[in-house]
Amino acid sequence: MMRAIGDQVAKNPEYLSILEKEAIKNGKIDDKTQVEQVSVMNKLLNNALRAKGYKGPDIKMVLTDVTDPKGPYYTDTLTNVVVFDRTMLANANRDEILNALGHEFGYYSKEDNKTGNQTIANYSGEKLEKRTKDIVSKEATEDTLAAIRNNKNVITGEEGKKLAESIPMERREYRTTEYFVTAGGATHIVSGVRGTVTKSLYHSVDYKNDREMYKHFLI
Structure with missing residues (x-):
């Protein structure tokens, strides 16, 4: 499973240049840049799952100010929703973002084999970070940027906040x-x-x- 998402990253070096952007400018989060980064993460995750034969609904990603004391990122595999804290993600570099992406991908690896546990998600995050560390990014073209903008699977604002908070605590899978x-x-x-x-x-x-x-x- 991990090769699938690593291959998606390797095939799209332009995505890496977007993940390398600074999401904090003049001390404030640049919403446009951050939404682009989450859209890249979303496309990589969904494309990798589709390549492995996944036929369920798209994974949605929520970008909001997480208030959950248990952790800044969490996943609900029942509704296919991944929640990211804006500040935490904005301070992450390219490798850390890919680690987080691999971690989320690991949850769906776990769902596939039915025998995995949290260790699989953690291992997947580290594995993807190492696998992509030496891949050289390529400047994103306008076509690439246009393709990741207006991604309906990336949810922000009040809608994102409500969706994130509606996930029951017992269904939230956190990072260890x-x-x-x-x-x-x-x-x-x-x-x-x-x-x-x-x-x-x-x-x-x-x-x-x-x-x-x-x-x-x-x-």
């Missing part, structure tokens, strides 16, 4: 932060057999439920 650390080394030789120990640490921060989880593995 996860860390994987692995270390290994040879121990000592006993009867001619070398022993090796690898230790892994998994650290997950679940912002939705305000909890942390640690797991240690010895291999």
Whole structure:
């Protein structure tokens, strides 16, 4: 699944130049620039899902001032709505925006295989950021800009605020932060057999439920 959205980014380097724009100008959010960026995210996500055979309704993206204390971004996969906080997104650079996009794409990967969990969404975000880091952007033409403007799947203003707030708390899927650390080394030789120990640490921060989880593995 992740290759699908990575391919969409690679095929549309002009989109990257839009994601590279500064969304804050003179200390204020430039609404026009930010809507263009979210429209790019929306088109990349929907095109990738369609390329994988998805036949459901388009994913809609809401741009609003999020007041949810659990997190600035959340998704409702039941109604296919993704909510982004204006200020948080405006301060994100290209890589961070793509990470967020990959994260949202991961939710739909999870829906496809029915066995995934939050880890898939987090992994997808990191994977897309790394996959696209070396892709060189191309200046967007007027045709490209015209194609992303007036995107009916990007909802702002009062309508966006109402839609975002109408999503029940129990249906909101938030972002968690996860860390994987692995270390290994040879121990000592006993009867001619070398022993090796690898230790892994998994650290997950679940912002939705305000909890942390640690797991240690010895291999």
